[in-house]
Amino acid sequence: MTSNHEFFIDPSRCIGCQACVQACGECETHRGVPMIHLDYVERAAGVQTAPVVCMHCEDPTCARVCPADAIKQDDRGVVLSAARPRCIACSNCVLACPFGVPKMQVRYDLMMKCDLCYDRTSAGRKPMCAAVCPSGALFFGPREDIEKSRREKPVNEFQFGRQRVRTKVNIMTAPDNDVLSIDIADFLPRETPDMHPRPGARPGAPDAADAAIWNEWNSGPAELATAPE
Amino acid sequence: MVMTDPDPKAFAAGCAATLVVVAGIWLGSRGLKHFDPALAWYAIGSALAAFAVGYRFTLWAQRPPSRMYFKRGLQLLARRRFKFPISSFKNETPAVSGFDASTFQRLNTSAASLPALTLGRSLASDFVAQDFILHRSIYRWVMHLCLSGGCTLAFAVTFPLVFGWVHFEPSNGHAEMYRVLLFGFDVDAVHVQSVKARLLFNALNISAALVLIGLLMAATRRVTNAGERATQTFLEDLLPLLLIFAVTATGLMLTVSYKFMAGRGHSTIAGAHFISVIALLFHIPFGKLFHMFQRTCSLCVSLYKQTGETGPRARCLRCEKDYASQMHVSDLKLVLDQLGFDYRFALSPGEIHYQDICPACRRRMLALNHGRAVGR
Incomplete structure (x- = not known):
């Protein structure tokens, strides 16, 4: 190199x-x-x-x-x-x-x-x-x-x-x-799947995390590179 | 180079391995009655190499990740119940997820299918058939089978001969019959002109031929494969091949000397063969060839994976997807702690370990945090 x-x-x-x-x-x-x-x-x-x-x-x-x-x-x-x-x-x-x-x-x-x-x-x-x-x-x-x-x-x-x-x-x-x-707190969903508040997640997270996480919640993340973990 | 004090456990294991070899020689040769003094230096070299292998193996097996797999593997094999935390958060902090931080998941290993069966399957697949290499490349599979098969055959012949476990005696009253004695017990008799005897007496030449095919294939790959050429190093990749070649070539030259050259140069070749064998034996614990011992860990991994698939699963705190077995995630947290890594995030309240975020979400976290940092 x-x-x-x-x-x-x-x-x-x-x-x-x-x-x-x-x-x-x-x-x-x-x-x-x-x-x-x-x-x-x-x-x-x-x-x-x-x-x-x-x-x-x-x-x-x-x-x-x-x-x-x-x-x-x-x-x-x-x-x-x-x-x-x-x-x-x-x-x-x-x-x-x-x-x-x-x-x-x-x-x-x-x-x-x-x-x-x-x-x-x-x-x-x-x-x-x-x-x-x-x-x-x-x-x-x-x-x-x-x-x-x-x-x-x-x-x-x-x-x-x-x-x-x-x-x-x-x-x-x-x-x-x-x-x-x-930082992870701002990018975690604010509630658990059973709708209980998740205290670890802070209110006031940026929009990108906010709306999108809930969309992803329902649909699952799409990946371009499809190799399995 | 920094010299460190010898590890007491590894030292003890090395001594134990040497003692096993010495005891094996003594008992197997019936108190040295069948021991061939001409092979004494090979026996001494083997006993010392056993120390090196035992030392290195124990040193390696004590490292936190390998120790964890061996520990779990033995627990699973013995069908012992063990526990691991399922909480994503430290026990002393209040539970902040759906998990109860104070509880431990008890894994009932007997619920999994027979561990011995899994172990047997893994042995046959990983050690005998080596089919994981077949999936990577047919060429490499054939190459590796030739090398490992040839070396195994050679070891299976030479160690019993060197240790005095096997020897041949002429049969009473029949000059062309040989008795085969194992640990001093009659196990077979062969006619010197029979096919069986020819195979037996040429076993080392057959193993050498197999090894030479493997070496030729390996050398071709090392010269022609651009990826290998870029990443290979002399000590890690080339030296083991050269040592195996030296042993094989000098071994074959011994046959050539006594068969076709009336024994000319035999003692010189024998000396070169001895040096190459001892060099190979002492290289095993310190180089690439040690992987034959490290592969034992893959047996534990097979059991671990099978249990993990049927046991509780870890779900990512961000995307809630199943990404690994909870046992694996929990054990890895312990291993990381033992290695001095602390990927815990302090939250209010509680803590989150980065292990509870799946790898795909970790990549997204990087992009999200980067985006926020640059204001995009």
Whole structure:
């Protein structure tokens, strides 16, 4: 990989064209099986989509919960897909990843996930998804380039409750943010299915969560990338 | 490199494994009566390698995720009832979901189908047929069967010979008949010209041929597959193949030496064979080949999955969809705690663990939080 090139994600730029999904399946390390996730956030309420690649955590939870030492991290910090001889298909990594990235391929008894197009990036080329993304939601290049051209700021730290996670992949966020804090209370339904109030969910949640969650409640989330969890 | 103190449990397990090998040699060879002194260094190497495997296995099995699977696997196999929390929230906080935080779900394992049957099926499927590899690729399945079958056959022949468990004696009064003795007991007699005897005496050559086919296929794949070429490393992927090749090639050269070269160079080749075998045995606990021991965990996973499918299910707090077994989610919370991860969100009141949100909703949470942060 060109040493100063990094991966940047800006989900708000995603237009849901699926070019990344198609291109991802061309990667040699998992040919024919796209690893990028492209979900509708709330399909019934809008067309917002969420592209998610592996964020390549500095201390990957997926690798630490693997009972078979199947997930390795290389010296550049890339967290590789499960080693085929070792993976025992327990799904620990699928459930533990805070970004919801690993995919369990039930038929193969094997976890597979984005490996930052290892065959390409190790040879100095762009990952497939970033190479074809028409809207710049997925960008691979020097940090200076994206800092010059965007008003958002790249960060690679996330706060999940009490857990701080540092990643190799960056997400674009507001200029005054150094960390992207994940809030869940505002995005939970306010009532349980049996209509009891759910005290964990705060009133005054943003509209996006509000209307859409109830639509999703009835219809279920639609997914563009259909690989099973 | 940071040197750490030896792990007492792993050390004890390593010593126990060595003792088992030594005791096996002593008892199986009838107090060394049938032990072949020419193979003594192989026996010593095997006993030391047993220590390394025992040490490494115990060290690995003590890690929180593997320990959890082994523990649950044994509980399920023994049909012991165990409990796990079903609450999404910490016990000391008031219940804030439909679950009662103070209750524990008791899983009646006897309700599941026979654990021994599941285990047997998993053994046949994962270890003998290895059909999970067949689903990935026919080429890799044939390759792996040749390698694992050839190596297993070779180990099945050499260890009993080295340990003095099996030996051959000429039959009284019949120069061309050999008696086969297992642990000192007569188990068979073969005529030296019979097909059975030829197969028996050439078992190592047959296993070498199988291994060579597997190695050739593996080498072809390592050279031609772009994905493998990108991700393979010398220590993890190439060294094991080279070591197996060294053992196979020097073993075959011994046959060539005594059959076709009147024993020329035999002692040099035998020395090279010994070194390659010992190198392979000592590589097993520290490299890719250790996966043959780690696969044992997949037996526990089979039982775990089967029980999880029929037991209580976890539903995502956001989309309410069933996404895993509750046992798995609860156990993973414990494992994460043991590993030092804390994905709990403090709410008012109570706490939510991120494990109670399904992976698909976690991806949506990322987009929703990002959207809010950038004001879109």
